[in-house]
C-alpha cells in the first residue's frame with residue numbers, strides 16, 4: 058500500500074476504484090479519519106491472490122463475490138455456473154444421472170469455457186453462451202444432483218484450478234473453493250445467514266422477479282433440507298474451512314457485507 062504524500066496533492070480529485078496500475082484507489086474522507094477529502098492511498102493488489110467465497114444458497118454469495126471482485130479489480134469465477142452448464146448439457150443430451158461415463162464424455166466434448174471479455178464472464182459450451190439456459194427452472198431443479206457426481210466434480214475442480222493459473226488474481230465462489238479447490242488460498246471467506254433470513258430473501262426475490270407469492274415457512278423447510286443434503290454429500294460437501302473468516306449476513310445489507318469483506322482482505326493479504 059502506498060500512502061499519499063500530502064506535499065504532492067493530486068491536481069485532480071481521484072475517485073475510488075481500480076487505477077491504471079492495477080491498484081485499488083481509496084479516497085479517505087473525514088468519516089474515515091482522514092484530515093481532508095483529498096487524502097488518497099492505493100491498496101495495491103497486483104500480486105497473485107486467490108480469494109475463496111463459500112457458503113450455502115441464499116447468503117448473497119454470488120452478488121457479493123461479483124461486487125468484491127469489481128471493487129478489488131480481480132477476476133471472478135462463478136463455479137456454480139459450471140455445475141449448472143453440466144446439468145443443462147445432461148438435460149439437453151438426455152443423459153440420465155447414473156450415466157456418469159456419457160456425462161463426462163459430453164461435458165468434455167462441449168469445451169466448456171468462459172468468455173472473459175464479457176462482464177461478468179459468460180459461460181460457453183459447444184461454442185455458444187449458456188448464460189441464460191443455466192438459470193432456467195429445469196436446470197435449477199436438478200443441478201444439485203449432478204453436482205453430487207464425483208467424476209463430474211473431479212473434472213470441474215481440475216478446470217477451476219487451470220482457470221486460476223490463467224487468472225491468478227481471482228475471487229472464486231462456490232461450495233468447496235476454500236476447502237477442496239484452493240486449500241492454499243490467501244483469503245477464505247465463508248458467508249452464512251440464518252435459514253429464516255435466507256427464506257425471507259428468497260421469497261422477496263420470487264415476488265420481485267416472478268411476481269410469485271410463496272409460503273416462507275415452506276421455503277425455510279426446503280432450505281434446511283437442502284443444507285442438510287449439501288453438508289452430508291460424500292463428495293464436495295459444503296464445509297466451512299478451518300481458516301475461513303465467517304461472515305453472517307443475516308443483519309447486514311449488501312454494502313455492509315462488501316465493506317466487511319474488503320477489510321478482511323486487507324488484513325489477510327497484509328497490504
Ligand code: DC
Pocket residue numbers: 114136137138140141200201202204230231232233234293
Ligand atoms: O451457486 P449455484 O446455485 O449457481 O450452484 C448451482 C449448484 O451447484 C448448487 O446445487 C450447488 C452446486 N455447486 C457445487 O456443488 N459446488 C460448487 N463449487 C458450486 C456449486
